Amino acid sequence: MFVLSLLESAASEVVSKVTSLATDQLRLDIVWGFREEINKLKESSTLIGNIIHDAAHEPEDRKLRARAEWMKMLISIAYNADNILDEIEYEVQRIVIKETSLDKKILGFFCNNPVVFRLKMARKIYNINTSLDDLYKQAASVGLGMTRRSNGGAAASKDKRETTSFVEKNEFTLKYATIVGRDQVVLDIIATLTNSNNQENILSVMAIVGLGGLGKTTLAHSVTKQLKEGEMKRFFDATLWVYASNTFDVNSILRRMLESYDDVTGANLSSLEALIGSLQQKLKERRYFLVLDDVWNEDANNWDDLKRCLLQLNSAKGSSVIVTTRSAKVASIMETLPRCDLETLSDDECWSIIKDRAFADPNAPIPSDLEGIGRDIAKKCAGLPLAAKVLGSLMRSKNGSNEWLSILQSKIWQVPSDKEDSRIMSVLGLSFDNLESPLKQCFAYCSMLERGSSIERDNLIQLWMAQGFLHPSHGHQTEQEIEMEDISSKYFETLLENSLFQDATEDEDDYRVIITRCKMHDLVHDLANEVSKCESWTSDFNHEMEDHEIRHVARVPTAILEKMPKSSISRLRSFFSNIGEVSNTIFPKIRALRVLSVCETENQELPYSLSKLKHLRYLDLSDAKIKALPESIGKLYNLQTLRLPWNLKKCPKVIQNLINLRHFYFGEEMKFEAGILGRLTNLRRLPFFNVGEERGPAIKELGGLNQLRGHLIIIALEHVRDGEEAKKAGLVHKSHLSRLTFAWTDNEVPNEN
Structure with missing residues (x-):
């Protein structure tokens, strides 16, 4: 029962946050007056966490049904406790920023009364403890043991055979993937596609038909790979791949063809004419090979509409389409070439x-x-x-x-x-x-990702972090902290090694082999939807929504969300939207959000009420039409990841208040005032550092950013006056960087190290 694993992790989250309140004097001062209630919360959470751990590791039986309502109440309390502890941590961050800020405008943000805050938090913690006491007393009646452990933690996980890194065992990657039992099938498909008679057709279509899990997509990948190598390259000038899925929308398919061609989003092209025109420019007189993966459309009219568009792209002969589908009817509608019925x-x-x-x-x-x-x-x-x-x-x-x-x-x-x-x-x-509890949460959260989409590794890791699925820890033989990013990288590896992720791709431009993207098989995505359906609601998975339990929503219009009861919408912790315009009136209603993604939306501005999202850890505005950021963004003190539109050119000074920011993405033309980036000392990812002139950021601002990792590009180095100033950047101390690029703005060739 997935909810047991989820509860086990939620209880651990509460214990972790309570423990952190005793880490320094400032936090102790804030909880002064209700420290006893805080300690009681830690004890109750640990005890119930142990009960949940035992239940999660019992063989499944009829008792689990009797526990369902008890579990629902407990998880609601656990989330409420998490929100309250988050509010306390937010107050800590607010005080730190207030005490270190010299900007009078920024100081004007702060007006909280500490006495009122303590009374409010004390009352909330007391109510949580009372609810936990009541549930603890009911545990025995629903068949849950009253286990106590001397170590206060969960039982040690089973020993497992040591596995090699997925980076080293590269059969997980598309580049080196082997295909078993299909060699002749691949050769037959290629022979049919490249047959001289078929090459005289403007467009030929072949269908690969078979059961789910039979390897249709893998077979199509193998065919695509061979058509891009050696002598086969002469048959097609461009290779495109589109995941079609349940919704067979012509505009969406054409847009994804554009993205597949050069990895540039077609989000700004909304009309059919604009999409066809853009594809015509790119594919002019070029023979293309297109894979339409996982097609379910059985309406011949829809296929006729798409085929009509494809025939308009150019007049070159020899373009081909492969369709993968489980449906023989789909194949009969679309195919012009002999079908490939895939056998077991x-x-x-x-x-x-x-x-x-x-x-x-x-x-x-x-x-x-x-x-x-x-x-x-x-x-x-x-x-x-x-x-x-x-x-x-x-x-x-x-x-x-x-x-x-x-x-x-x-x-x-x-x-x-x-x-x-x-x-x-x-x-x-x-x-x-067989996955460990935190990893089950991470896998289930993948239901939020769009079906068939390419999963960006770093983005997924940042989403897991934002939801609190993992925390920094210490190694077995060292006191050095293991960072959240490293823990989640191991989780990513484990899911890949367990074949729950597949089709991994490598970054070949880096100096070490790194898996950067992967995909989920559609059946694996179905599993993620199934195990998360008690909490998640997406447009690609049709199940009855029990809105009082939903906490994660993806690709659902805000108009539908606004119809939810206030008590339900206030529980949301994730909101992904790429549909139309997001109503500004919804932000004050979703204050518990950890993740907000409004990329590719029509919004041109964000409301001031964005500051109400005190718990927010992840904000994705990439490809949105936003022209400026509101000053209220400076109040998102818990923010860990911020992805800005690539064409945004200016950031407000209050960005310097985001002291927990770890991953910051923006376009090359972004301009910062002096002193902003230098204050963001928790940064792990920074794509560009543009050295300013008199009022812009000086190179010395890099001096305190010693946690940076990955690839950093330093631009406009002609603004660095001399070697002494350059030394203040402290590049020698940035041991986590894997790649460093130097660039000047006078068109000189960049210098990479």
Whole structure:
């Protein structure tokens, strides 16, 4: 039951925040007068966290149903406690900024009465403790044990076989991915597409049809890869890839074709004529190869509309389209070439996939008992490569034949063998069940991502951080703090190693191999939607919304949200919108938000009420039409990630108040006043540092930004007066940077190190 894992992490979050209140004198001063209630909250949260941990690790039985209402009440209390502790931390940040600010305008922001604040917080904490006491007394009646642990924490996780880094084991990446049992199929498809007769057609369409998890997308990737290499390159001048999904919208498909062509967003092109015109310019007299992945449209009129647009792109002969679909009807509507009906793999081929995933060296001798069990598991895969990949990844983390045997004897195989979709979902569910609790939260949150989209690794990590799914920790053999970004990178690796992420791509321009993007199989995305449906609501997953429990919303018009009861909308912690214009009246209603993404919206300004979002950690405005930032953005003290429109050229001075900002994204033309960036000493990501002239930022502002990582570009170095001034940047102390680029504005060639 996913809610148990979620509660376990939520209780841990409360304990972590309570503990942090005793880290320095300022925090102790703020909680003066209700310190006893704070300590009681920590004790109650730890105790209930232990109860939840025990329940989460019990075998599933009928008692779980009886606990459902108890769990719902508890999770509501846990979130409320988290919000209250967040308010206390916000007050800490407010005082720090007030005491260090020299700007009278900024000082005018601060007018809180500390006595009133303490009384308000004391009352809220008391109410939380009373509610927790009541729930604790009810625990036994719903079948939950009253366990106490001397160490106050969750039980240690099981020992697992050590796994190699996904960066080193590069079969997870698209570049090196191998395809089992499909070599001849790939050759046959390429032969058909490049046949001289078909090359005389203006547009040819081939459909790849098969069950979910059978490898249709992987096959299309393999065909695409070969058509871009060697002699095959002469057949097509451009390769495009579009994930079609349930909504077969012509404008959306054309826009994604543009983005696939040169990775530039087509968000500013709204009309069909503008989209066709832009594609005509790019594809003029060029033969293109287009993959339409995961098509569900069975309306011939929709396909006719798209085909009519494709035929307008150019008059060159030889362009081709591959369609992947589970529906034979879809194929019959679209195809002009012989169909590829994809067959299941043999048991031996499934074992080959499992073996490759389960062992660091699949060519090394395998113990006979493991091979026997492994081959029996391969037979259970029903010829589906996705099932083999997921099971092989899971078996890699298991020690010995007994744990492999537990997979073979699992109840997931009770699903009738003729119901392949149900069987593959059971296999995916087994992989999910074996994840640790915080990682389950991270995976479930991926339901917020658009189905079929390319997942940017750093962006996903920042979303996890914003939701509080992970915290800094200390290593086993060192007191040096392990940062949230590093912890979440390990989580990302684990999901990739467990085949819950796939199609990873590398950054080949860097001096080390880094996985930068990946995708989720549509069935894996279905699993994420299923396990998060008690809290999440998106436009791509149709399920009945119980608005009193929803906390994360994606791609839903604000008009619908505004119809929700105040008590429900006030609980939202995530809001992703890329639809039309976001109503400014909604911001005061969603004060508990941790994540706000309004990229690609029509809004030209943000309201002053943005300052009400005290809990906000992540704000994405990229590709929005916003022309200026409101001064109230300076009150978002908890903000960790800020993504600005690339064409925005000016930031207000109050940005310097965002002292918790870790990831800051903006365009190359952004201008800052002197002294702003130098105050943001928590920064980990900064794309550009534009050295100013007299009133702009001096190079010395980089001196305190020693946590920067990744790639930094320093622009306009001609404004640095001499070597002594350059030394003040302290570049030698920025050991986390993997790449550094120097640039001048007089058109000289940049110098990279």
